[in-house]
Amino acid sequence: xxxxxTSFDIAHLxxxxxxxxxxxxxxxxxxxxxxxxxxxxxxxxxxxxVDKNASSLRSQQSQxxxxxxxxxxxxDDSNINPFFFSMLASIxxxxxxxxxxxxVSFQQLSNDFHADYEDSHKADGIILLGYGDDIEYKPxxxxxxxxxxxxxxxxxxxQAGLSVSCDNRQGGAQATKHxxxxxxxRIAFVGDASNHYxxxxxRYQGYVSALMAHDLPVEPALQHNAITTEEAGYEAxxxxxxxxxxxxxLFAASDLIAVGALKAIAEKGLKVPQxxxxxxxxxxxxxxxxxxxxxxVRQNTKLAGEVLVKSLIAQIRGEEVESTTIATAxxxxxxxx
Amino acid sequence: xxxxxTSFDIAHLxxxxxxxxxxxxxxxxxxxxxxxxxxxxxxxxxxxxVDKNASSLRSQQSQxxxxxxxxxxxxDDSNINPFFFSMLASIxxxxxxxxxxxxVSFQQLSNDFHADYEDSHKADGIILLGYGDDIEYKPxxxxxxxxxxxxxxxxxxxQAGLSVSCDNRQGGAQATKHxxxxxxxRIAFVGDASNHYxxxxxRYQGYVSALMAHDLPVEPALQHNAITTEEAGYEAxxxxxxxxxxxxxLFAASDLIAVGALKAIAEKGLKVPQxxxxxxxxxxxxxxxxxxxxxxVRQNTKLAGEVLVKSLIAQIRGEEVESTTIATAxxxxxxxx
DNA sequence: CTGAAAGCGCTTACAG
DNA sequence: CTGAAAGCGCTTACAG
Numbered sequence: 079x080x081x082x083x084t085s086f087d088i089a090h091l092x093x094x095x096x097x098x099x100x101x102x103x104x105x106x107x108x109x110x111x112x113x114x115x116x117x118x119x120x121x122x123x124x125x126x127x128v129d130k131n132a133s134s135l136r137s138q139q140s141q142x143x144x145x146x147x148x149x150x151x152x153x154d155d156s157n158i159n160p161f162f163f164s165m166l167a168s169i170x171x172x173x174x175x176x177x178x179x180x181x182v183s184f185q186q187l188s189n190d191f192h193a194d195y196e197d198s199h200k201a202d203g204i205i206l207l208g209y210g211d212d213i214e215y216k217p218x219x220x221x222x223x224x225x226x227x228x229x230x231x232x233x234x235x236x237q238a239g240l241s242v243s244c245d246n247r248q249g250g251a252q253a254t255k256h257x258x259x260x261x262x263x264r265i266a267f268v269g270d271a272s273n274h275y276x277x278x279x280x281r282y283q284g285y286v287s288a289l290m291a292h293d294l295p296v297e298p299a300l301q302h303n304a305i306t307t308e309e310a311g312y313e314a315x316x317x318x319x320x321x322x323x324x325x326x327x328l329f330a331a332s333d334l335i336a337v338g339a340l341k342a343i344a345e346k347g348l349k350v351p352q353x354x355x356x357x358x359x360x361x362x363x364x365x366x367x368x369x370x371x372x373x374x375v376r377q378n379t380k381l382a383g384e385v386l387v388k389s390l391i392a393q394i395r396g397e398e399v400e401s402t403t404i405a406t407a408x409x410x411x412x413x414x415x
Numbered sequence: 416x417x418x419x420x421t422s423f424d425i426a427h428l429x430x431x432x433x434x435x436x437x438x439x440x441x442x443x444x445x446x447x448x449x450x451x452x453x454x455x456x457x458x459x460x461x462x463x464x465v466d467k468n469a470s471s472l473r474s475q476q477s478q479x480x481x482x483x484x485x486x487x488x489x490x491d492d493s494n495i496n497p498f499f500f501s502m503l504a505s506i507x508x509x510x511x512x513x514x515x516x517x518x519v520s521f522q523q524l525s526n527d528f529h530a531d532y533e534d535s536h537k538a539d540g541i542i543l544l545g546y547g548d549d550i551e552y553k554p555x556x557x558x559x560x561x562x563x564x565x566x567x568x569x570x571x572x573x574q575a576g577l578s579v580s581c582d583n584r585q586g587g588a589q590a591t592k593h594x595x596x597x598x599x600x601r602i603a604f605v606g607d608a609s610n611h612y613x614x615x616x617x618r619y620q621g622y623v624s625a626l627m628a629h630d631l632p633v634e635p636a637l638q639h640n641a642i643t644t645e646e647a648g649y650e651a652x653x654x655x656x657x658x659x660x661x662x663x664x665l666f667a668a669s670d671l672i673a674v675g676a677l678k679a680i681a682e683k684g685l686k687v688p689q690x691x692x693x694x695x696x697x698x699x700x701x702x703x704x705x706x707x708x709x710x711x712v713r714q715n716t717k718l719a720g721e722v723l724v725k726s727l728i729a730q731i732r733g734e735e736v737e738s739t740t741i742a743t744a745x746x747x748x749x750x751x752x
Numbered sequence: 753c754t755g756a757a758a759g760c761g762c763t764t765a766c767a768g
Numbered sequence: 769c770t771g772a773a774a775g776c777g778c779t780t781a782c783a784g
Contacts, residue, residue: 129535
């Protein structure tokens, strides 16, 4: 046998037609068990595997999902938010579990990021992952949707299409309430609080709601914008510390921001948590290793990956699917006292 | 136009044959520039994209690589060595740069890990990434090779097939020499030093060679096995500290092991680097955040990813390819004084 | 339960 | 420079 065996080779050896081989390999109930067994045995002997290009072409489905991971602020590829790696891992696992292959690609929001995995029939659907400017994002999602592309997005339900996200507002409230329970009254918020980044804005809203629920004032001076990088967190915290408004706790909209905040606080000669308590968001691996270890709001990435994949597959199958919100949980470590 | 446009639709609108459309879209020099322009314009208007399944089936190549990431000790998916994420990122980038798509999958070495991305023509070649027991690994690689599967492996050249790795021996020697230069004479090694894990054994050999080059004795009691996890590093270091042999420095065969070692040392009430200096290997993100920050040997993951991808593509093209070894560099931080 | 036939949408000799 | 034709290896109506 030269080259790769085909279903015709098996048919020939099994003494049946090629159509029967195709059915048998897919466990069609139309085929006699005896025939199935014989066909499969021969297939194994020939080291046969179905040609996915042929079967995908014919059946018009690839059993493949594409994960597009985009990040706009950092164009440096090595600087991907570790939170996304954790999502990537759980998405990969979930795909394997559902019998789908996964295509992975990094994109920049500024480009035409949908590539064309779905148009080209290389994938049956697309998972969108990454924090980007919502305003810039919007037209692209709408274009995807109007083209009939099947996709699911990790993020708030503010936009077109199916989405899965954690309950950012709840998480923000949990973090803030945790600090209030520790006796703090003047709590700074470092992170974007605009409609450009709805997930961070929702965390801010949670922060505000917790303050208000405890009759504490919301002071605009204690909120500083920062995109979700260590550098931005460092700079914003430095400014906060230098502007003279006193505060005894800081809620960072992401762990990356929190790590930068820890650095700025240490440089200022202040102690965490004695002088300033810090809480982050995400529970990235590094959060356990900072000094002190970071109290943070955990996003359930394992569940998130599963829900993303299952929602997308349901959508591909034409089922009715709703967007999902996943609960968050606070993880208490040393940085909050 | 209902459904997805095909090359026939374009042919019709452009008033040329479908073959010409196919050539024009691929910038064939056989086609007049004017025709190319017209075809491409119409394709754009129709939102046309080539059906990858059809073109792969016909041309027998998928322009796709598969990355198989396997890890044996930790079956917990969330516990993937962060070093591999960094490799994954650079491989993903390198694929995009070379015009290949990337299929990602986690595997367990204990399973039949080659899946059959290549047999099924879903990928043109496979990248193998992960530390596994070399002895268990060997027959699988040989099987892959005898089937004619095109693959490249991240790891030492000890086995069948093409491989790319960092110079583990050099790295081990650099780490050890660094400690010796700091005045240390009794240096422990935590990590496997057997033929089961050749990369770690090579690091051990580098350690031994550096000691010998400085006329220092190699004491077997100062080497303890540990697989590359934080727990294993913690346990091995605890044993080392409790067995009574004194040492003033510790070289961990990986950063994960080093992180566990830091914990064991702290628990014993000893200070790093004053009482015991520590050096790791990999430069994972966490290494910058431990207390004190970890001195380590950096593997150039950016270059490694590029070389892996380029070597595999060259092999797919039928070119003659050699295995590659990449230089390491020491990154000095607080843990070594 | 099985077979003969059509066709998925391309690429690529072959012919001009 | 272009076209008509074959064929990649499957799945799936259609017919029996």
